[in-house]
Amino acid sequence: YEGNETVIIDITNVTGATAGATTQATVTITDDETTPTVTLSGTTTIVENAAGTATITATLSTATTTDTVVSLGFAGTASAGDYTASNTTITIPAGQLTGTITIDPTDDALYEGNETVIIDITGVTGGNGATENGVQQATVTITDDETTPTVTLSGTTTIVENAAGTATITATLSTATTTDTVVSLGFTGTASAGDYAASNTTITIPAGQLTGT
Known part of the structure; x- marks a missing residue:
């Protein structure tokens, strides 16, 4: 696709006569290819600890x-630290039909659940006026390689009634997460409410941590 083009013919010299009032003729060559459009496609799922991209x-x-330069925007539930994009533009060289970028997921020890990277075309330049084909979007799902974390309780098993200190109960996550974990507690047993004071009825395990008390 080149778009319409012109051939302009000028008189540069006349021998045996003189140039008249009209010394130029123009021929327009109409391109029979339509203005090209750009589409996006690619990998739809990749595991967080995948060796590839x-x-x-x-x-x-x-x-x-x-050259056609396709500008990209990135959204989705994955944060900037969850992956690395090889570029924010894709260049399709003159005479070629495709260009690529890669998304490299970051392997970490946090449980985040599956997350998405949504890639949108934000602009197209060059390509003799090439445009986006409607609204193009590609989504990559990064599959978390950590399993859903579980919570266990542990702590002091015996304390004297007149002890100066306190008994500590600890909630422990099997895997740290990116959000706070709130563990709600219920209290039963032979001791009545007046026999002890609990510091709280929930234990909060902060994001990125494994324990709360």
Whole structure:
């Protein structure tokens, strides 16, 4: 695709006569290819600790005589620290139909659940006026390799009634998470409410931590 082009013919010299009032003729060559459009596609799922990367491909409907630069925006539930994008633009070289970027997930020890990276086209330049094909979007789901964390309780088993200190009960997560974990507690047994004071009826395990008391 080149778009419409012109051939302009000028008189540069006349021998045996003189140039008249009209010394130029123009021929327009109308391109029979339509203005190219860009679509996005690529890997839809990748595990957090995968050795490889997810590939996102921008594809032109028709090759052009100039580079096409596709600008990208990134959204989704994954934060910037959860992955690395190889670039924020995809360049499709002149004469070619495709260009790519990669999404490399970050392996960590936190349980986050599955997260998404949503890639949108924010602009197209070059490509002899190439445009986005409607609204194009590619989604990569990063699958968490940590299992859903579990909570266990442990702590002091015996304390004397007149003890100066307190008995400590600890809630422990099997895997740290990216959000606070709130453990609600119920109290039963032979001791009445007046026999002791609990510091709280919940235990909060802060994001990134394993324990709360």
